[in-house]
Amino acid sequence: MNGSSENPPWPAALRALARPDIARLAPYRHAPWEPGYERLHANENPWRNPADTSIAGLNRYPEPHPLVLESRLAQLYGVPAACLIAGRGSDEAIDLLLRVFCRAGQDAIVHCPPTFGMYAVAAAVQGAALVEVPLQREHGYALDVAGVIAAATATEGPQVKLVFLCAPNNPTGNDLPLTDLEAVLRALAGHALVVVDEAYVEFSGRDSLAGRWAEFPNLVVLRTLSKAYALAGVRCGVALGHPELIELLRRVIPPYAIPEPCIEAVLAALAPASFAATTRRCTELLSERPQLAAALAASPYIRRVWPSAANFLLVDCTDAGAVMARARAANLLLRDFSTNSRTPNAVRISLGTRAQHAHLLAALDCPALPEMP
Ligand SMILES: Cc1ncc(COP(=O)(O)O)c(C=O)c1O
Numbered sequence: 001m002n003g004s005s006e007n008p009p010w011p012a013a014l015r016a017l018a019r020p021d022i023a024r025l026a027p028y029r030h031a032p033w034e035p036g037y038e039r040l041h042a043n044e045n046p047w048r049n050p051a052d053t054s055i056a057g058l059n060r061y062p063e064p065h066p067l068v069l070e071s072r073l074a075q076l077y078g079v080p081a082a083c084l085i086a087g088r089g090s091d092e093a094i095d096l097l098l099r100v101f102c103r104a105g106q107d108a109i110v111h112c113p114p115t116f117g118m119y120a121v122a123a124a125v126q127g128a129a130l131v132e133v134p135l136q137r138e139h140g141y142a143l144d145v146a147g148v149i150a151a152a153t154a155t156e157g158p159q160v161k162l163v164f165l166c167a168p169n170n171p172t173g174n175d176l177p178l179t180d181l182e183a184v185l186r187a188l189a190g191h192a193l194v195v196v197d198e199a200y201v202e203f204s205g206r207d208s209l210a211g212r213w214a215e216f217p218n219l220v221v222l223r224t225l226s227k228a229y230a231l232a233g234v235r236c237g238v239a240l241g242h243p244e245l246i247e248l249l250r251r252v253i254p255p256y257a258i259p260e261p262c263i264e265a266v267l268a269a270l271a272p273a274s275f276a277a278t279t280r281r282c283t284e285l286l287s288e289r290p291q292l293a294a295a296l297a298a299s300p301y302i303r304r305v306w307p308s309a310a311n312f313l314l315v316d317c318t319d320a321g322a323v324m325a326r327a328r329a330a331n332l333l334l335r336d337f338s339t340n341s342r343t344p345n346a347v348r349i350s351l352g353t354r355a356q357h358a359h360l361l362a363a364l365d366c367p368a369l370p371e372m373p
Pocket of ligand 1 (some may be wrong): 088092166167184223224232235
């Protein structure tokens with residue numbers, strides 16, 4: 001794949017990037033999905049469980065490829081349904097990408113620490129090598145664009161198939177500038193897939209890259225319902241990209257991957273009234289972010305509050321252990337990142353309710369927040 005002048009056109013280039021055994025794989029053939037018929041073909045129980053309050057009936061397998069759910073999610077994210085695959089959280093999408101593209105012991109991914117830990121875990125599970133191009137702490141955890149491009153196009157070492165860019169980044173909270181993302185996408189056309197993880201994009205104020213799959217066929221966008229949509233317990237996330245890429249991912253996702261209660265919960269959550277309430281809640285959380293940041297900055301236990309485009313704040317502490325202990329004594333859990341050399345003495349604080357913020361600020365000897373109007 002390396003050597004852009006000889007690159008084949010995209011669908012062929014994509015198939016060449018995929019593991020050859022997956023490119024040849026015939027997907028599992030599930031029982032046909034024909035809702036108009038009585039079902040005596042899938043070894044299900046004919047009666048509902050007495051505790052079953054679902055719409056469709058949990059005695060039946062869910063739709064093997066959840067068309068209604070995926071069309072609704074495609075509408076939400078502004079792409080054709082062929083450009084989307086739903087999985088059990090975006091965690092599953094990360095795992096599918098590794099399994100489709102990386103040959104154990106031969107291929108690699110690039111990630112940019114400090115960042116979301118599942119890219120490295122999924123790479124380790126698949127036996128893929130991990131190439132690190134750290135974010136530049138001295139520049140506000142900026143992306144090293146030239147470093148990423150060099151690592152992904154290196155002719156020595158394992159072949160880089162996937163580049164994971166988390167935007168906004170977890171745990172640092174900064175978004176990656178669109179111009180940086182575009183530069184990487186352009187430079188890696190025909191070399192590697194660029195996976196832009198937008199788990200927190202709803203809190204960033206920028207548009208998602210999802211709609212630009214035709215312009216950047218090597219783009220994969222990850223979105224999730226776990227954060228802005230308040231559905232972490234449902235486990236639903238998606239990969240978005242070129243239809244040929246989505247078709248490859250479909251080859252390895254198990255049939256009936258999305259349970260019926262999850263499908264029903266997502267469709268209900270995206271109905272107009274709950275959708276409008278979700279949008280209002282997001283706005284409410286966002287209005288808390290600068291206030292919490294300013295109050296935390298006045299704590300004697302906190303040295304620095306990093307700017308955030310997400311629903312959390314990374315703070316550098318004078319003593320992270322003391323901050324964790326004070327929060328715990330106030331019945332609040334925070335996430336300790338202080339042992340990571342790239343986030344020394346840092347703790348990540350998720351945005352919560354105003355009451356939770358008030359307890360945290362009191363525990364950290366900060367000024368109280370202004371009264372709610
Ligand atoms: C950057 C990022 N990507 C993906 C995920 C996984 O999300 P999901 O709940 O959709 O599996 C998380 C979860 O915290 C995350 O922070």
